[in-house]
Structure formats: structure tokens, C-alpha cells
Amino acid sequence: MIKIPPQLKGFTLLEILLVVVAIGILAGIVIIAINPNKQLGDTRNAQRRIDVSIILNAVYQFSLDNNGTLPLTINNTATEICLDDETCPSLIILSTDLVPNYILSMPVDPSIIASVGEGVGYTIFKNSTTGRVTVSAPNAENSATISITR
Template sequence: MHQKRTTPLPFGFTLIEILVVIGMIAVLAGIVLTAINPLRQFALARNAQRASDVNAILNAIGQRIAENQGVFTDASDCIRPLPNTSTDISSSAFDLRTCLVPSYISELPIDPSAGTLSGATYDSGYTVTQASSTGRITICAPNAAESAIVDSQPYCLTR
């Protein structure tokens, strides 16, 4: 006849098996993190935001110039012309906020890592220049030179 087995069958995992699996997961996590490189991905995301911000500022300036018959300044809210040397867009250097907000842009963009905004005091982290010879306007994001991105340069857009 058939005999019953008296020793129970082992169920579950041993401590060694669990440690081996944890070790394999740690190695795979290290490989994945190295491949993804989150610092570089965050830097690329900040630079994408900077490119969008620079374009928005330049579009707002262009709309203002178009509505004022080709001139940036007027007698009411924006009496200073655009600077012909690279100047910070801030409340203390060249205040574009009074000229553009809210008529041409809802709020002046602020650099994702270097800009500051505290009430009426701000530093956008961007610069503006208008070439005196051609009248072309350049907005730059000098902080786009991120250390996590090899050979990155400041981002500038000219129109």
C-alpha cells in the first residue's frame, strides 16, 4: 500500500535566497539609475522651461512694439527704451514687468533655478538687449549652461 510521508515538505524561502534577491534588485536599481541619469533629465527640463520663457518674453515685447507703431516706449507705463547692452530683466535693472504685465503677458516668466519673485521685487534670471544698429532684440537665459549637461551653453533667442 501507499505510505504517508511523515516529514513535512519545506515551504517558503531561506534567508540566503532572500538576500540574493535583494542583492540582485539593488544591482538592477543601480544600473537603471545610471542609465536614466536624473540630474541630466532635470537639467534638460529646466532648459526646456527656459526656452519657453525666453520665447514668451520675446513674443510679448514684439506685441508691444507692434501695437505702438514700431516703438517699445510710450509716455504712460514704459518710458525707458530697451537697453543696447545685455541687461538683467529685474525690478532693479531693467523692469519689463511694468511694460508687459498684464497687457501682453499674464506674468513675467522667472528662471526655474535662478529667478526670484517677492511681491514687486523680482529678478527674472533672463537678460535683454536691443542691437542699436539693427534694432533686433535678444533675450538670453544665462543659467542654461547647466553642469549636468555636457557642453551646455546659455540659451539666447533673437528677433
């Protein structure tokens, strides 16, 4: 028969449970503090800012190359941009003027899966008074406003 020494050291079930609960509480606090949904939204917003800038730069490069004339499809109402030069009812078609000479392809909002004949998730309009062009990202997340005017 094997004798167990009376002073054998070890962890009790209660001690192990307390450690597991403490680790769980700390993990929950860290996840709440990091807020992955907000971080992902901020990342998509950063891409939207880049896309809006790319579109506006391409429009102005087109304008410079055409003696100050903007693409004719830009009007004075904020309207979504079409993905390609296919028929897009009530959308602004810029790809005929801008792709591939000024941009390789029309940027698409990161939260949209666009296909032929659909919008890219960005709007554009020309102020009829000042002649300035504004490109916006109406699908911005986390209450952000993404818009550039030139």
C-alpha cells in the same frame, strides 16, 4: 513529536541574499541610466525656452502697437529684467510696458524665487547695429544655451 520530511523544499539564506543583491544592482543601474537630475534640468530648460519666447513676443507685440518703437528701457548691454515696476537698481523694467496688456505677469526663471524689486533671471538687449532684440536665459542647465534673437 512532528517529523520534518527530509526533502522539504525551500530557499536558503544565501539564495535570498543573492536575489536581494541582484535587485539592488539592477536598481542602481536603472537610476544611473535615468539620471533624474539631468531630466529635471531638461524640464526647467524647456520652461526657460517658453519664457524667453513669451518675453520676446510681448516686446515685439508692444513694438508693433507703438509704430516700431521698443520699450525705452531696453539698451545695448545684456541686462537682467526686473520682476515688476518697482525700483530695481541696474535692471531693465519691462513690466510697465508689457504687463498686463501683452503678458499677464513677467515670467520668472524656474530656479529663482523672485520677489518685488528683484530680477526674473532672464536678460534682454538690443544690438545697436542691427536693432535686433535678444532675450536669453543665463541660468540654463546641462550646458544648454537658451537665447532667441529677432
